[in-house]
Amino acid sequence: xxxxxxxxxxxxxxxxxxxxxxxxxxxxxxxxxxxxxxxxxxxxxxxxxxxxxxxxxxxxxxxxxxxxxxxxxxxxxxxxxxxxxxxxxxxxxxxxxxxxxxxxxxxxxxxxxxxxxxxxxxxxxxxxxxxxxxxxxxxxxxxxxxxxxxxxxxxxxxxxxxxxxxxxxxxxxxxxxxxxxxxxxxxxxxxxxxxxxxxxxxxxxxxxxxxxxxxxxxxxxxxxxxxxxxxxxxxxxxxxxxxxxxxxxxxxxxxxxxxxxxxxxxxxxxxxxxxxxxxxxxxxxxxxxxxxxxxxxxxxxxxxxxxxxxxxxxxxxxxxxxxxxxxxxxxxxxxxxxxxxxxxxxxxxxxxxxxxxxxxxxxxxxxxxxxxxxxxxxxxxxxxxxxxxxxxxxxxxxxxxxxxxxxxxxxxxxxxxxxxxxxxxxxxxxxxxxxxxxxxxxxxxxxxxxxxxxxxxxxxxxxxxxxxxxxxxx
Amino acid sequence: xxxxxxxxxxxxxxxxxxxxxxxxxxxxxxxxxxxxxxxxxxxxxxxxxxxxxxxxxxxxxxxxxxxxxxxxxxxxxxxxxxxxxxxxxxxxxxxxxxxxxxxxxxxxxxxxxxxxxxxxxxxxxxxxxxxxxxxxxxxxxxxxxxxxxxxxxxxxxxxxxxxxxxxxxxxxxxxxxxxxxxxxxxxxxxxxxxxxxxxxxxxxxxxxxxxxxxxxxxxxxxxxxxxxxxxxxxxxxxxxxxxxxxxxxxxxxxxxxxxxxxxxxxxxxxxxxxxxx
Amino acid sequence: xxxxxxxxxxxxxxxxxxxxxxxxxxxxxxxxxxxxxxxxxxxxxxxxxxxxxxxxxxxxxxxxxxxxxxxxxxxxxxxxxxxxxxxxxxxxxxxxxxxxxxxxxxxxxxxxxxxxxxxxxxxxxxxxxxxxxxxxxxxxxxxxxxxxxxxxxxxxxxxxxxxxxxxxxxxxxxxxxxxxxxxxxxxxxxxxxxxxxxxxxxxxxxxxxxxxxxxxxxxxxxxxxxx
Numbered sequence: 001x002x003x004x005x006x007x008x009x010x011x012x013x014x015x016x017x018x019x020x021x022x023x024x025x026x027x028x029x030x031x032x033x034x035x036x037x038x039x040x041x042x043x044x045x046x047x048x049x050x051x052x053x054x055x056x057x058x059x060x061x062x063x064x065x066x067x068x069x070x071x072x073x074x075x076x077x078x079x080x081x082x083x084x085x086x087x088x089x090x091x092x093x094x095x096x097x098x099x100x101x102x103x104x105x106x107x108x109x110x111x112x113x114x115x116x117x118x119x120x121x122x123x124x125x126x127x128x129x130x131x132x133x134x135x136x137x138x139x140x141x142x143x144x145x146x147x148x149x150x151x152x153x154x155x156x157x158x159x160x161x162x163x164x165x166x167x168x169x170x171x172x173x174x175x176x177x178x179x180x181x182x183x184x185x186x187x188x189x190x191x192x193x194x195x196x197x198x199x200x201x202x203x204x205x206x207x208x209x210x211x212x213x214x215x216x217x218x219x220x221x222x223x224x225x226x227x228x229x230x231x232x233x234x235x236x237x238x239x240x241x242x243x244x245x246x247x248x249x250x251x252x253x254x255x256x257x258x259x260x261x262x263x264x265x266x267x268x269x270x271x272x273x274x275x276x277x278x279x280x281x282x283x284x285x286x287x288x289x290x291x292x293x294x295x296x297x298x299x300x301x302x303x304x305x306x307x308x309x310x311x312x313x314x315x316x317x318x319x320x321x322x323x324x325x326x327x328x329x330x331x332x333x334x335x336x337x338x339x340x341x342x343x344x345x346x347x348x349x350x351x352x353x354x355x356x357x358x359x360x361x362x363x364x365x366x367x368x369x370x371x372x373x374x375x376x377x378x379x380x381x382x383x384x385x386x387x388x389x390x391x392x393x394x395x396x397x398x399x400x401x402x403x404x405x406x407x408x409x410x411x412x413x414x415x416x417x418x419x420x421x422x423x424x425x426x427x428x429x430x431x432x433x434x435x436x437x438x439x440x441x442x443x444x445x446x447x448x449x450x451x452x453x454x455x456x457x458x459x460x461x462x463x464x465x466x467x468x469x470x471x472x473x474x
Numbered sequence: 475x476x477x478x479x480x481x482x483x484x485x486x487x488x489x490x491x492x493x494x495x496x497x498x499x500x501x502x503x504x505x506x507x508x509x510x511x512x513x514x515x516x517x518x519x520x521x522x523x524x525x526x527x528x529x530x531x532x533x534x535x536x537x538x539x540x541x542x543x544x545x546x547x548x549x550x551x552x553x554x555x556x557x558x559x560x561x562x563x564x565x566x567x568x569x570x571x572x573x574x575x576x577x578x579x580x581x582x583x584x585x586x587x588x589x590x591x592x593x594x595x596x597x598x599x600x601x602x603x604x605x606x607x608x609x610x611x612x613x614x615x616x617x618x619x620x621x622x623x624x625x626x627x628x629x630x631x632x633x634x635x636x637x638x639x640x641x642x643x644x645x646x647x648x649x650x651x652x653x654x655x656x657x658x659x660x661x662x663x664x665x666x667x668x669x670x671x672x673x674x675x676x677x678x679x680x681x682x683x684x685x686x687x688x689x690x691x692x693x694x695x696x697x698x699x700x701x702x703x704x705x706x707x708x709x710x711x712x713x714x715x716x717x718x719x720x721x722x723x724x725x726x727x728x729x730x731x732x733x734x735x736x737x738x739x740x741x742x743x744x745x746x747x748x749x750x751x
Numbered sequence: 752x753x754x755x756x757x758x759x760x761x762x763x764x765x766x767x768x769x770x771x772x773x774x775x776x777x778x779x780x781x782x783x784x785x786x787x788x789x790x791x792x793x794x795x796x797x798x799x800x801x802x803x804x805x806x807x808x809x810x811x812x813x814x815x816x817x818x819x820x821x822x823x824x825x826x827x828x829x830x831x832x833x834x835x836x837x838x839x840x841x842x843x844x845x846x847x848x849x850x851x852x853x854x855x856x857x858x859x860x861x862x863x864x865x866x867x868x869x870x871x872x873x874x875x876x877x878x879x880x881x882x883x884x885x886x887x888x889x890x891x892x893x894x895x896x897x898x899x900x901x902x903x904x905x906x907x908x909x910x911x912x913x914x915x916x917x918x919x920x921x922x923x924x925x926x927x928x929x930x931x932x933x934x935x936x937x938x939x940x941x942x943x944x945x946x947x948x949x950x951x952x953x954x955x956x957x958x959x960x961x962x963x964x965x966x967x968x969x970x971x972x973x974x975x976x977x978x
Contacts, residue, residue, distance in 0.1 A: 017683055032958050049796040056789045064782050066768045079940070084752060085760040098752070137964060138955040154955060161957050185953060185961040192965060213935060223906050223951040223966035226943075230902050241764065246786045249928040253796060263954070266798065267889040269819060270966075271946040273931075278942060283853075283901035285942050295760075299767035307771075323670040327687045361681050363674025364547060365637035380588075386549030399548070399680070407545040407553035410508075411560060416539040420512045435720055444679030448686035449717035452513060459506050459515035463534055 003148035006334035006346055009357040016332040022158075026329050029157040033320040036264025037371070044260065053253045055374045058311035061211075061244050065302070068211040068244050069293075076214025076291060079276025084292045089119040089349070092294045096203065096236055097124055099290055103234055105130055105200035111218065111225040112136035113205025114152050114314060115294060116238050117336040118349060121203070133195045135224040137188055144171045150330030152337060153262050153316040158329065192224075202228040202286065204274075206239035207314075208254065209293075212247040215275045216291065219258065223270045235286040237274070240294050242310040248273065254313055257373035261315035297348035304388075306381055309344050311374040318368035318378060324361055333358055340368040340378045347385055356389040417460050424454045491608060491616035494570075502530040503568035505561075505607075507578045508540045509709035517709065520737035521574045521610050527737075528620035532572075535564050541573075541581040547675050551589050558586040562599050570617070571607040574733055575708050576639020577675070579609035584642060609639055611707050611732055615648035621655050622736045628658040629702035631735075634692075634715065635668045636708035649707060649732045656735060662699040666692070673714040689718045697724060703740075704729040793925050800887050806920040806974060808887035813972065818890030820950030820962045823972040832973065833862050836879065836912060839971055840865075843910060849877040850908070854899045857881055857914070871907040878908035878967075885920035885974070886927055889948045892972060893927060896943035905947060911967040913947070915974050 004012045016022055041047045061068055073083050086092035096119075100108060108130055110116065122143075125132040134143040138156035142149060144167040149155030159167075164184055169175045172191045176183040204225050208217040216237050218225035229235045245251050259265045277289040301309050319325040319339025330338035335346040335355065343362065346355040359382045368378045389395060395403075409416045430439040431453035438446045445451055457465075494500060502525055510517045518534075525532045542557035561582065565571045573579035586600040614620040631653065639645035653659060672678060672688030679685075692715055696704050704719075704727055706712050716729035734740055800808040801815070813823045826835055840847055848866040851857050857879065858867075869876060880900070882892035892913045896902050905911060921927055927946070934940055951966030962968045 013681070013684060017687060023687075029958055044798050046796050046798065049792065053789060053792045053796045056792070060785055060789060064777065066765055067777075067779070067782055069765070069768070082752070085757055085764055087760045087763050091756075091760060095752075135965070136955075137953045141955065154958075156955055164956055181956045181959045182961050184956060185964055189963070189965055196965070213940065221952045221954075222964040224964070226902060226906050226945065227965055230906075230943075247928070248931050249790050249793075249925060250786065252924045252928060253793060255924070256797065266817070267891070267948045269947065269949040269952060271948070273944040275940050275942055275944070279897070281898040282896055282942055283898055284903055285896060293764075295764045295767070299764060299771060302768060302771035323672065323688055324681075324684055327684055327691075360677070361684065363637065363670050363672065363677045365670035365674065366641040367637070367668075367670065370641060383547065383549065386547070387551050388549070390549035390551075395548070403544055403548040403550055403676075404553065406540070407542070407550060407557060410540040410542065410545075411556050413537040413539040413560070416508075417511075417536075420508065424512060435717075437721075444682045445717070447682055448721065449689065449714065450720045451717055452713055454513045455515050457515070459511040459518040460534075460536060462515050463518070464536060 001145065001147040001331075004331055004334035006350060006355040006358065009332070009334060009361070012332040012334055013328050013361070016328040022329050023327060025158055025160065026326055029151065029154050030320045030326050033263065033316070037261060037317060037320070040260040040264040040266065047260070050253055050256050051373055051375060054257045055311060057245055057250045057253055058374055061246060062242070062302070062307050062310050065241070065244065068246060069241060071211040072209055072214055072244060074214070075212060076276065079214050080289065081214060081276045082288065082290045084290060086292055086294045086296070089294070089296045092119040092238060092292050092296065093121050093124040095292050096121055096238065097128055099234065099236055100125075100128070100130055100201055103200060105234070107131040107133060107195070107199050108201040108203055109133045109135050109196055109199040109228045109232070110139070111202075111204045111220065111228040112139050112155075113203070113238055114336060115205055115240050116203065117149060118296065119238065119294060121238065133192065133199065135192055135196065135228050136220070137185065137222060140188055140192065141167060144168075148331065149336065150338065151316060151319065152314055158331065196227045197231050199228075199232045201234045201236060202230070202232040203236045203238065204229055206237050206243050207258070208245050208251040209239055209243045210246075210248055210251060210273070211244055213275060215273050217251055218270070218272050218274065219255065219268050220270045221268045226270060226272055229274065229286065230284055232286055234288045234290070235274070237289070237291040238294065239291065240296070240298055242298050242312070258313050258315050261317040261371070261373040301348050304348075306344070306348065306384070308376050309341075309381055311376050312341055312345075313374060315373055317371040317373065321367045321371045323363065323365065323367070340382070341376075344378060344381045344385065352385065352388055352392065353394060356385065356394045359385040359389065417458065421458050421461055424456070424458055427451070427454050428456060491612065493619055494617050497618050498529045498531065500530065500569035501567075502532050502570045502572055503565050504532055504534045505541070505565065505571055505573045505578065505582070506534065506538060507573060507575045507709070509713070510574055513713065514709055514731065516739055516743060517574050517731045517733055520731070520733040520739050521572065523737040524610070524614055524620070524622070524733055525572060527622070528614055528618040530618065533568070538564055541578040543577060543581045543675055546581065546585055546589065554585070554589045558589060558600065559596065562586065562596070562603050566599055566603050568606060570613070571603065572610050572613050573607065574610040574731070576609050576636045576643055576645055577708055577710065579607055580638035580642040582607045609643050609645055609707065611649045611652065612643060612645045615651055620652070622652055623655065625655065625736060625738045626657040627735060627740050630660045630662050631703040631705045632662045632664040632696060632699040632701035633667060634664060634671060634696070634704065634706040634711055636706055636711045637668070637670050639707050640668050645707060649705070652736055653705070653732065659735075662701040664699055665695045671711045671714050673710045675710065678714060685714075686718075689714055693718045693722060693724070696727065701727060703727065703735070705732050705735060707732050790925075797923060797925070798888065800922060805887040805922045806885070806917045808922070809885050809890060809920050810974065812887065812890040818949045819952050819960075820968060821890065821970045821972060823974060825974050825976065827976050829856065829860060829975055832914065832975070833860055833865060835973055837863070837865060839912060840877065843969065845875055845877060845910065849879050850904065852880045852900060852904055854881055871904070874909040876908055877910040877912060878904050879912045880904055880914070882913045882915040883919065884927060884930065885915040886924055886946065887920060888923045889946070891946050891948040894945050894947065895941040897941055902943050902945065905945060906951070906966040908967055909963055910969045912971045912973060915972055917974050917976050920974070
């Protein structure tokens, strides 16, 4: 499956809506996620306080980002970590490849990193001839299928058990011929076990970067992060600079929010703090530890007044609850990050010109903001992007014309009222038995639904007439 | 998903409107909204009746138009500002401004300040207007302490909570509280009652196909209640859902604005419809 | 590494941050005070424990089935450990062989007929380790990497037994963070600090939970009263 491009959003949506099973496949994941999150929150009376605290941790770190970033670098270097800075996605990807070439790596294992996807690391590794082994089960599935991810927490949610059965039988050295999910998982376990232990380099993402120790924190249920990082000689972390928090104590409130909001669990099974390279006499562990700290539009978000988006802890709750995402799925967005958070991020990581349509594919209903564990005002940010888009005239001309014409009328109330009363007459002409089935200029509406027939006069016409009758009668 | 769990998010997010003990001495202005004005004047008259029954003296400025949502949601901040200046001038002298729509009320309460944040004088006036503006159903209960009486309607209703009203303005208890006083009318909870219906203003025409999928699912949930009436507080949502239900051939459920039912206007509206069928 | 390119990017990033309106440069003490203030809210922003005593709370959490794939038991002293392990192996019909972490307190025990110090070659070999801490809030045991703790011991076997000293069971994750800070003050931070709260699991195929994805399928925590 080829990755969709964000600029082809209209076509992507058409294609998505044409897929007969898509909604069922999406709901299989999002319904469960919604229910589990709701249950986790019902069992946690302090959740609202935790949200406020989490928001404060993030806002505080963002406010003093230059201080904390400098602290992080200093402490990471003191732990023997090699720090790399990348302004762009291309630069970040190149840095990782350079490290791989320097060590003549033939095989690298990877644990899940959306940032890794963002910087195009998969393609870069594949193009360089280095064997790339995805170890997160969902990433493993989509690697075999050649798919882009469709969700930030469950990247393979679009693949059914039948798909996985076929893929594993084709690609695993010692596949299972059972159709039970447990046997499929065991098949992946067998296939990946030797690869873990014989990789030259392990590449991970990071859920949190701790400034006071220069450490990285990974959060998984599978334990594949530790299996990726520990055996090889070299460990590379790719992380966005917004992952920064002041300390472990500050990461903990965010952990409480992350696991509940993402999967409805109180905790994930494996939370590991990675504090640099092997200590002398360590029984195992990588000799060398590299961290690639990536900007790729994050400082732009700071500059554009979108710093609230940097609070995002990548839980995926917004897309699980988004009425649009739940109908079109992740691939339609054409970006590593789909749904509400993706619609705000992609214009910054990519460009607004390429990704502005997605900001309009939203009813501004606010459910995303309501479930965001760190209270990101997603509708406000999306609308701000629409305002930027309007200024840059990315909107199709017809849309601009209609909106401007309506606003011009609204500014002239008496004219507005007159046009409204004419509109009513026009609509009455198009009506049959209380409904309008089709009407010129209203194709967008009447294609799929009827329009109610209005009364013969507008409210204002009736009201004025009533008032006149009263004063005449008085 | 159970009703209690859905409500868990809104619990605690109560409206902070203050009760008014001498409402008859206050000047109440009605912001009609363009959809009520053009498509459903009965809602406007129902609003006036309810407000008067609650003891208000209602004035309807004749030179009013739109709250500016289409411009605002499209990103036309300057166009929105022009509309905001005018709306502020028209309505700021009232003691209360009441709007029979959650989305228009939220626009005035929350978004004028957003587009005027760099203009201190206008910002102050926008903040003042925001503080006196209320969505109709919440105003009747929270400010006027109003309970409709002598209203009868046989049958059952299901309720769609429109997004702006529900999330921005915490309108949830108030319509249900008032509807409980309508004799003969009982409530059938709507699964996904606070889930967006897919209207979203310009969204429903810009992304008509996605909107259609969303409203089709909403319509299924509505029909599953087997209620006689679909009620809500926002014309846009009601038109969207009613339009879909009718297109799918479902005449067994009628969509009405809550104000129409509370003002006792349902029988005449339904009678009129039956005549035109 | 291309040092020049690296420096340029670093400059660019820091310059961009400093130029952006919302970020503020303040003195370090003020920043630290603000950061500390935020942590004072933790008391009201975390879940209740299942019991007042941290060890009881941890056990109750496990016994309530809230820690995936995990069972637990108590032993009074370390001498009782080999027998407890033997019974675990019998319960799961496993060979009488296990990899015991190379620390004195475990190695010096009388393992009887059990074969120890075997590498994890096969999935039916059991791993046994000594936990530094336990955390009641999340049903966690904590291991630190070091000369006598190969991290992979906790991830390779299909069956894992963790011995947790009762006196080192902490109430909340925040309590562990305080200890991690103390360790850092002494300059003794290990390469890895692993908080393990159950077995390796995945829901990536049709949302069905499967235990033993890449790591252990079964975790048994043995809480020892007196070490």
